[in-house]
Amino acid sequence: MQPTSYRTHGCGTLRSSDVGTIVRVAGWVRRVRDLGKFVFVDVRDRSGILQLYAPADSPWYQPLCALGREWVIQAEGRLRQRESPNPNLPTGEVELEVTALRVLNTAATPPFLVEDETDGQEELRLRYRYLDLRRPIMQRRLQQRARLMDILRRYLTAQGFLEVETPMLIRSTPEGARDFVVPARLRPGTFYALPQSPQLLKQLLMVAGCDRYFQIVRCFRDEDYRGDRQAEFTQLDCELSFVTREEILEIFEGLVRHVYAELLGIEVGEIKRLTYAEAMQRYGSDKPDLRYDLAWEEVTAWAHRQAVPFWQNKRVFWLWVAGVKASRNLQARWKALAEAAGLSLAFIQRAEGTYTTTLSKYFAPETLGLSEDGLGLWLAGEKLPGPELGLLRSTLIHDLNLPPQRPWALAWILDFPLFELTPEGRLTAAHHPFVQPHPEDLDRLEQEPLSVRSLAYDLVINGYEIMSGSLRCHTPQLQLRVFRALGLSEAEAYQQFGFLLEALGYGAPPHGGCAFGLDRWLMLLTGGTSLRDVIPFPKTASGADLMLQAPAPLSPEQKAEILRWLTVENT
RNA sequence: GGUCCGGUAGUUCAGCUGGUUAGAACGCCGGCCUGUCACGCCGGAGGCCGCGGGUUCGAGUCCCGUCCGGACCGCCA
Numbered sequence: 001m002q003p004t005s006y007r008t009h010g011c012g013t014l015r016s017s018d019v020g021t022i023v024r025v026a027g028w029v030r031r032v033r034d035l036g037k038f039v040f041v042d043v044r045d046r047s048g049i050l051q052l053y054a055p056a057d058s059p060w061y062q063p064l065c066a067l068g069r070e071w072v073i074q075a076e077g078r079l080r081q082r083e084s085p086n087p088n089l090p091t092g093e094v095e096l097e098v099t100a101l102r103v104l105n106t107a108a109t110p111p112f113l114v115e116d117e118t119d120g121q122e123e124l125r126l127r128y129r130y131l132d133l134r135r136p137i138m139q140r141r142l143q144q145r146a147r148l149m150d151i152l153r154r155y156l157t158a159q160g161f162l163e164v165e166t167p168m169l170i171r172s173t174p175e176g177a178r179d180f181v182v183p184a185r186l187r188p189g190t191f192y193a194l195p196q197s198p199q200l201l202k203q204l205l206m207v208a209g210c211d212r213y214f215q216i217v218r219c220f221r222d223e224d225y226r227g228d229r230q231a232e233f234t235q236l237d238c239e240l241s242f243v244t245r246e247e248i249l250e251i252f253e254g255l256v257r258h259v260y261a262e263l264l265g266i267e268v269g270e271i272k273r274l275t276y277a278e279a280m281q282r283y284g285s286d287k288p289d290l291r292y293d294l295a296w297e298e299v300t301a302w303a304h305r306q307a308v309p310f311w312q313n314k315r316v317f318w319l320w321v322a323g324v325k326a327s328r329n330l331q332a333r334w335k336a337l338a339e340a341a342g343l344s345l346a347f348i349q350r351a352e353g354t355y356t357t358t359l360s361k362y363f364a365p366e367t368l369g370l371s372e373d374g375l376g377l378w379l380a381g382e383k384l385p386g387p388e389l390g391l392l393r394s395t396l397i398h399d400l401n402l403p404p405q406r407p408w409a410l411a412w413i414l415d416f417p418l419f420e421l422t423p424e425g426r427l428t429a430a431h432h433p434f435v436q437p438h439p440e441d442l443d444r445l446e447q448e449p450l451s452v453r454s455l456a457y458d459l460v461i462n463g464y465e466i467m468s469g470s471l472r473c474h475t476p477q478l479q480l481r482v483f484r485a486l487g488l489s490e491a492e493a494y495q496q497f498g499f500l501l502e503a504l505g506y507g508a509p510p511h512g513g514c515a516f517g518l519d520r521w522l523m524l525l526t527g528g529t530s531l532r533d534v535i536p537f538p539k540t541a542s543g544a545d546l547m548l549q550a551p552a553p554l555s556p557e558q559k560a561e562i563l564r565w566l567t568v569e570n571t
Numbered sequence: 572g573g574u575c576c577g578g579u580a581g582u583u584c585a586g587c588u589g590g591u592u593a594g595a596a597c598g599c600c601g602g603c604c605u606g607u608c609a610c611g612c613c614g615g616a617g618g619c620c621g622c623g624g625g626u627u628c629g630a631g632u633c634c635c636g637u638c639c640g641g642a643c644c645g646c647c648a
Contacts, residue, residue, distance in 0.1 A: 035611090036604040053607070069598090084606045092608085109599065112582060117609085119582055120595070131600050196648085223647040224572095231647095373615040516629045543642065 001047045006074055007103075012048015014079060016093045023096055024076040025050055026104065028134065030114070034065045040095075041067060043075060046139055051082070051095040060098045070107035070114060070131075076100035095518040120302075122532065126546040131536055141534055144526050145265065148518070149216055151262045152236055155255055161238065166201040168194060168218070174496055178223035180231075181381060187567035194220035197515060200431060200500055203472055206511040207503045214238045216518065225541045227530045228464065228520055232539070238469075239513030245455050245471055248512055249412060252467065256410065256459065263525060272411040276453075279413050284389025286416070289463025290409035292397055295378075296389050303380070309345050310361045314380040318391060322374040324400050325351055334377075337395060340387045342536040343381035350374055394463075400513065411460050418454035419485070427486055431456045434500075435470040436512070437482065449485050455512070466521045469514025476504040 006026040014023065027045035029204025041052040041064050052075050052347045054060045067073065077099040086092035111128060112120025116137040132138055155165070172179045172193035193198035195201075197219050206212045215237045222231055240248060253271055260266045272290065279286055282295040296317040303316035326334075331347050338345035348357035348365055355365035359378075370376070379392060396402070418437050420430045427449055429435065437445055438453035444548035445452055456470035472480035479501060483493040494501060522534040532538040541544050554562065 031610095033607050033609080033610055034604085035607055037603090038605070038607090040607055042608070049608095051604090056605090082606080084608090086608055089608080109581070111598095113598080113609095115609090120585075121640080123578095124582080126640095174648095177646080199648095221647060224645085226647090227642075428648055435648095540639090542639085544639090546640090569590070 001045065007045075009342040010047030011043050011045045011050035012090055012093050014050060014094050014096075016081065016374060018079050019081050019094060019348050022076070023079045024074065024100075025096065026074040027072070028107075028114075029067045029069055029073060031069065031531075032065060032067050039064045041075075043051070044072065044134075044136070045261040048090055048136075050091050051086075051089075052077075052098050053095045054098045058098070060101050063103075064098060064102050067103070068107060068109065070110050070134075071103060072105040072107070074102040074104055094105070107123070108172075123540075126532070126538070126540065129383075129547045133536065138533075141522075141526055141528075142536060145522055145534060145536075148259065148522055151259055152214075152216065152255070156212075156214045156238070157260050158249065159212070159255075161214040162210050164205055164210060164213050164215060164216065166195070166215065168394065170195050170201070171199070175429065177223050180220045180222050183562055185565070185566040186564050189347055196221050197235060198237055199434065200497075202237060202513060203434065203500065203508075203511065204503050206239055207239045207506060209241075209509075210239075211242070211514075212238075212240050225539065225543060227532075228523065230519065230531055230535060230538055231543060233520075233531075233535075234518045236516040236518050237513075238515065239511060241509040241511045243510075245457065245512065248469065248471075248514065249457065252469075252514060253281065254457070259525075261406075266408065266516045268408055268410055269406070271459075271512065272409075274411055274413055275415040276413055277415070280389075281385045284385060284387055284391065284393060285410040285463075286413055286466045287458065287460045287463055288390065288411070289394065289397070290405035290411050290460070291406055291462055292393075292402060293345060293405050294319065294393055294397065294402070296385070296393070298408050299378070300384070300517065303378070306359075306363050308346075308359060311380050314344075314382055315384045316378055316380040317384055319377045319379070319393065319396075320370075320374060321376075321396060321400065321402070322372055324375050324402070326375050326400065330399055331417075334392060334395065338379060338388065338392065341381075341391075343379055343384070343388055345392075346378045346380075348376040350376075350455045351516055388551060400487070409462055413458040413460055414456075416456040416458070417450065418452045418456075418482075419449050421450070429486060431468070431470060433482060434472045434479070435482075436473050445485050457514075459514075459516075461521070461524055464520055464524060466515070469512065471510070471512035474504060474508045476501045479504055 001007070001078060003009070003012060008024045011025050011027050025043055025045070027043040030042035030044045030049060033040040037058070038053065038055045041063055043050050043052060052064065054064050075096060075098050078099045079094050080097050082093060082095050110131050112118050112131070113125055114131055114134050116135055118125070118135060120132070133142065150377050157163070169192040172181065172191065178317035179196065182192040182194065184190045184192055198215065198217055202213055217235055217237050218232060219235050220232050225231065240251070257268055260268045276286055279288055281298065284296065296319050298315065299318045300315045303311040326349065335345045346357070348355060348359070348361050348368070348372055352373065357365055368376070379389065381388070417430050417437065418435060419427050422428050431454060436455045438455055441452040454470060456468070458465050473482055480490060480493060484490070486494070519531050519535055523529070523531055526534060528534060537545065537547070544550065
């Protein structure tokens with residue numbers, strides 16, 4: 001804490017070695033404890049908590065007793081050793097014997113405890129966010145956030161990245177999430193859109209020769225909220241020229257390791273690499289939580305040799321959960337879950353060497369060669385592998401309260417499909433339409449587009465997609481081929497993405513990049529379960545800022561002007 | 572847009588199959604207290620039971636609607 005004319009020290013910085021010095025502190029009253037013959041007052045500032053002390057015969061005894069919670073005060077005195085130290089506090093060895101006190105501001109009684117263990121519910125905390133952020137735990141989260149950004153800036157700058165800002169008022173592009181839209185006053189009938197990401201702008205920066213770009217940038221997507229999703233969020237956005245996918249992975253693997261080492265002092269272990277196909281086959285998800293080793297194994301060939309009627313003509317997957325016993329109740333719930341998806345689920349339970357299974361009339365359990373107690377599951381269906389494998393895996397982990405094998409599991413997911421089908425059966429970009437097709441699959445782009453892999457990659461941490469990126473199409477010819485595969489004529493492509501195609505035609509270097517979801521990553525790094533804990537001023541699930549009371553109606557004048565813009569014909 | 576959970580004192584909650592005057596803890600106010608740190612002890616104040624309608628002799632409780640918060644599905648290239 002910086003000394004100012006109001007203070008000589010930060011409250012939380014004082015130790016036994018400072019005993020005897022005259023100290024002045026300024027901060028908030030956490031609590032007043034009047035014991036009759038003396039009084040203790042805890043003062044809090046960003047650095048921590050310090051205990052003030054005055055005996056009943058002190059002229060400051062009465063004024064200290066009269067303080068209220070969260071009043072802002074300045075206190076001066078000599079630091080002394082405590083008679084009864086508090087080992088739970090960094091400053092627990094010392095206290096300040098008050099010889100001067102000034103009330104800088106009083107405070108209304110706060111609606112909830114301004115403590116780590118607060119009694120306030122989230123709704124109330126959001127309404128009084130400034131009080132919520134005053135809690136030490138929230139202060140630490142703000143500090144962690146600032147540190148993370150500082151670490152990223154230093155690291156990337158040292159790696160030759162250039163920090164460049166891109167505009168917040170851009171144009172709406174088709175596909176993707178719903179845009180937030182801003183009427184353009186000077187051009188009635190036209191609109192800006194807030195960026196869902198600076199994707200195209202950073203590609204243009206590569207065309208400009210920036211070589212390596214990064215930006216810590218706000219992005220906007222007008223979609224529904226979740227605990228891990230806000231409409232307004234912060235990305236670390238990066239793009240590099242003249243690099244291969246392998247080089248990009250190495251650079252950002254370095255960044256991730258650096259962040260864990262600097263921020264948490266943790267050495268992250270191996271960062272696994274899985275193809276999308278492997279991830280779906282073994283975990284049923286493109287963002288599996290690999291803190292758990294649990295994995296599906298396909299046993300279709302074996303299953304077809306058994307006399308189980310509902311396994312014939314199906315693909316069958318086997319999952320073994322060692323050491324657990326599942327109640328009939330749980331088994332019934334999982335079965336219902338599978339059947340709701342049109343799949344069949346069968347169990348085998350081994351407990352103290354004895355088998356229980358509904359399939360005993362088809363084959364002897366002993367032939368499975370299980371060597372330990374546990375629960376086995378067979379999931380069978382025509383459309384497997386699919387997301388049901390993942391749903392069941394995570395439900396099992398949750399319902400059985402399985403312990404993770406490791407606190408951190410980082411993995412690259414590679415070789416995503418380039419395209420996927422919309423529910424209406426139309427071809428659409430799996431990632432975005434600027435991703436470069438995998439060179440090995442390029443000749444199938446027109447005939448078998450769904451089998452084409454892309455040069456996209458995701459970094460998955462503990463089941464969350466934390467970073468996502470790809471190599472991009474860098475020639476107009478290739479970009480047009482992808483657009484055409486997506487059903488866009490050359491005219492339509494130029495109409496929607498003319499500026500990009502034009503730029504690619506002016507000597508775009510090979511390039512690729514990625515974006516990290518910083519809020520989500522920080523949520524994991526600080527051990528939270530909600531983005532609202534790491535975003536200083538978040539919104540509720542319905543997009544409201546309970547403190548500012550946003551969104552709010554416009555004034556009649558503003559509203560009339562908007563209506564005029566909306567009704568102007570867009571030529 | 573859909574499903575589910577919640578809304579009672581400043582706060583967190585309890586309040587049974589509808590039944591007299593709606594409770595507890597913390598906080599707040601007053602008093603006492605020689606080492607507290609979730610101080611302790613004694614006393615006190617504090618309620619539009621989210622809002623609107625309905626059923627009923629009678630509604631915090633049951634029904635319908637609505638608003639707010641949360642979780643999940645859809646959505647999130």
